[in-house]
Amino acid sequence: MHHTWMRYFSPAPVHHRLGLVCLGVGLQHGELPTVGPRTLDHHVAVVVSAGGGWFRGPDGHHHTVTAPALLWLTPGVPHHYGPDPSWDECFVDFTGPATATYTELGYIEPDRPVVPLSDATGARATVGRIARAARRGNPLLEVETGAAVHELLVALRRARADLAPDGDPVLHALARDAFQPLSVAEHAARHGMTPAELRAAVRRGAGRSPKDYLLGIRLGRAKELLAATELPVAAVARRVGYDDPAYFSRLFTRRVGMAPVRFREQQGRTLPGGWSDRIPDPDDPPMIEPPHAT
Template sequence: MSEGHGEYEEYEPHGRKVPVLGPAVIWLTPGTLHGYGSDARGWSEHWVLFEGESFAAFEASGLGGHHRPVQALARPVDDADEIFDQLREAVGAVGPRAEIAASVATQRLLLAILDAADPVEGTTDGASVIDLVSRDATRPLSVAARAAAVGLSTRELGVLVRAATGLTVNDFVIEVRIARAQSLLAETALDVGQIAAQVGYDDAAYFSRIFHRRAGAAPSAFRRQQSRGQIDENHPSRAESIPENPMI
């Protein structure tokens, strides 16, 4: 969304509302009941549907995904209109060349978003704080330690995280961990214990309970759903379309 104001609302797995102020990116993920829209003045937007390793890597970076559905940008995305023109041309064609062109344009868009999201050097704005907390989410830190790591009080950090994500600091950390676990379950052959350790849980049984509560399925069941490419009521499969072949 390049300009305008509005709101993103998430109904399940837990209710939250996050204000949207352009320029910004809204990340919509499978299995999340949501709604979003502009205020009475309207807004200017582009959208693209894609999946695959590029998105998994982007989400793992903490810069977008289920744990952070609204990402504020420091400035509009460079060459957005040109990139989307390329995407429209690519998805309007057929064949391997068109699929590659669509993938390249999508990755170019992700890089442009990364560039637009870079905070101004020397500042500690809300977006950069959220990025730092997200990147440290798998570390076993208290809320006070997370706040100290970004130079804020516990209360200040809580206010920033709530404003950006609609969640408490602890809930945000859990969301980041579960999102990374979902990517690992879908994209690797690591066992549940290994994945638990990678996302910050020493106890695999405890991790499995948290994962089930947040994702609506046990880790093993989630992996089966992804590998079969099935769609169930809670988790529409990401295998519905060609990986990294975007629709706009």
């Protein structure tokens, strides 16, 4: 016996310009029928939360599926899978131009059709929101479900069994040391790695090079210092790891699209009385409490 619930949608061309659109959602459990062999023209994320089964791709290789696990079904790639004897699954069909970027960043893995998960709870909660948004007559259907697909890809990335929930420990160490004036080779040496090994680890965990990963952290902090303090640009540069303020300014301008002084003019929030002495701490965000009822 098996139970199945599913809905399918047909977003308009304007919705596709949002980057991702949801084409369908479903929840199933029990002794489900085998799927395929078949080939789709869009992506599907199948989250198996209980039970087990098998998956076979175009190379004929037989993968054992043990919950919790994710099955990636990608466009143009034949697939064939099913429970043995039963499993619980939820699935989301989606497409859009942003799938190429998510693939480049490693959130979608066409070459890894079966991905072990540490926990399916977060992904199932997001699919549940898509299912609730799928009620008939919801005027926000396409935008609400499309936004949830972005959330689902993040939830699945966090749930991968081969990574800690917040990413590879190497990434945490790089973030901790990001403001020290170290080269990529020096960062690698600190971790007992070659530069090539560090590049591979950061590419796997963050979808980009170590240099670009560090640059994003440094410029983000520089923006905070420019907006919330009255420190001179040269001092901001030194705080985020650049001894040459001219080089920092060129780098900031190229990446942000405006010079540091211009960014401060637009975003400055310094106040009389010492606010500039209390720089926002990214590891200790304030709690925003809901207003009390009156």
